[in-house]
Amino acid sequence: MMKHSQHTASTETLNAPTQAGAFKPITLLGSKTTRGWCYQILLALVLVGFCGWLYHNVVENLQTQRITTGFGFLQQSAQFAIGETLIDYTPRDTYARAVLVGLLNTLYVTACGIILATVLGFIVGLGRVSKNWLLVKLAEGYVELLRNVPVILQVIFWSVTIRNLPSPRGAIELAGLGFLTNRGLTFAVPEAHPGWQWTLWALLAGIVLSVALSMLARRQRERGGRLWPGARLRVALIVGLPLVVWWLCGAPHGIDRPTLRGFNFRGGFTISPEFTALLLGIALYSSAFIAEIVRAGVQSVPKGQLEAARSLSFSPWHVIRHVIIPQAMRVIVPPLASQYVSLAKNSSIAVVVGYPELANISNTLMNQTGQALEAIAIMMVVYLIISITTSLLMNIFNRYVAIKER
Template structure:
């Protein structure tokens, strides 16, 4: 056997046990295990202490109360509910209300935030100052005061008989926002499904076009094909069902409205308050993302006569999104948690209904635990979705 062969076949020397025990990696693992065990023991002690104190006061424990009849009504629901339903069903109603106002707030905050953020970097001095003033106002007024302010404004609007007419499309009154709605038809569910399919197809087509461009250098404009997929599929579905076009217009009737759909004053006030507050922070995030793009790259793109939308799509946005998306995720999670302010103005969200359940059953620990777990899950799902999007838009280093 030659020396070279012997060198290749020789096994690396084993590390002495003493070196392993005193290594930094080993100590790090031991410290983490010890910390986890200490936290687990502390949690077990607190749990046993709570159970003993509750049993000493003859207070029932466990989550069996979720199957009991609630015996209270909820003024605003997205799913069927009555006082004969269970506490679990009532909490589900609160969760749906929380998700609906959070989703509406996220959309509104994103639209306003991106618009104001772009205005902040505009070359127009007046637009810059308007955007700066807006950001400074909404960011420095506590969100709870903004929610209370909008609730007071809406509740002091004219009654339905003197409601503000929104160009024949609806009314704004102290009863909330009333607007026209399409009459329910089976085609609407299929149109939503077609819209979802169109969005997925547009994303896949755009990625295929991008790979084709990277492989061959030939650009394929996917703007109009994407618009065709997203809008064309629902339109074809609508036509396939006979083009149902009946609309329900709201009309004044006595002390209220008939027809259309109405969003309660509490929903409008809560959505406006949390959305406007978050939009100020989102605007600054967008401004920072745009300004993080090197100016020289934008000027280089202009020098080769790229169209403005190409510069925005292929030069500015890919680099700006790396800065925008991570803090934007934090703002979305914060907005969802801020929706718990609904209890101040009487909107039946998860916290409001959870407090009612807690007062009726006396099982405060379990009711609060349910609310904590639900908010934790919703926040984690939001973070996971935004992290997935962040990976999609990330610039791949090669």
């Protein structure tokens, strides 16, 4: 009995605080959170110190070689011509404007490449899951051929192929709509008229309004379960609104057709061989990966969903439109964003074919001014902004197409 009392007393003594109102001391570094913050601050200081040392070393070496630093050269006259421009440019303009021309050309070929790669990728991807044996094998061959050949070789292949086409005097005629030569693709376009510009703006406005209407209809469907028959209204906005604007502007219908004069075509619109080779190379390469992404998204849809749609007598088009695509998009969109970013960065391959995009013009700028560090910094920042913007837009779209579970 005495031993039990002593054991109890000793246990209570160990569990009790040493003094009334006293607490065990807690060291500053004993907290896991505090140690984590200390490690992060230490790592940040090391990185800042390393960057400072690197910058000081670079500036000192440049001064030793008598190479000036800074971005003041951008205000100097470029003194070189650019073959393809989306804005007015002359050799008397500044380097800053030359860089802007290269940036716009990069955005132009990137946008065209994304559209072409997406269309081809979805078509081939749906062909991969078709029940037609021949279509499946053709789509499989397309994917395996294009995604296993380096993109730079594909760009060079298309460049060489186009350069070996006939000259303008022996041009390949495309059913009276245009001509294909070693100087590019020349085709007929509407004659210049202000009405076409207003029609284009009306088309863009119709697309924006149609998207907004579709989002509103989806929100109402998710909240109250009410279906809005907005398909005809969306078609009217995209098709009818531009037609009305075109008619109000005088219904311009003149066509500017290319004609052979001398050693080249005059009139129409010409897509240069450099742009065509770059566009085909990066778009076809990316479309092969997009096709596999689409195939994986379609195959992720449970078979029970397809059987239920067929039991309700849905046509194949309605099954794809209302059952497969909405559920597959949540699987397709995240990797699709990565392909768009890769396509934008692959546009820098234009250097090998001579298309004047940002990397090509920056190389010319470096050769003329010697400002290599600044030119590379400009390219890095521009491509970073393009990639971040593309990812941000695709993330917004991903939140829109995601299936929300309540």
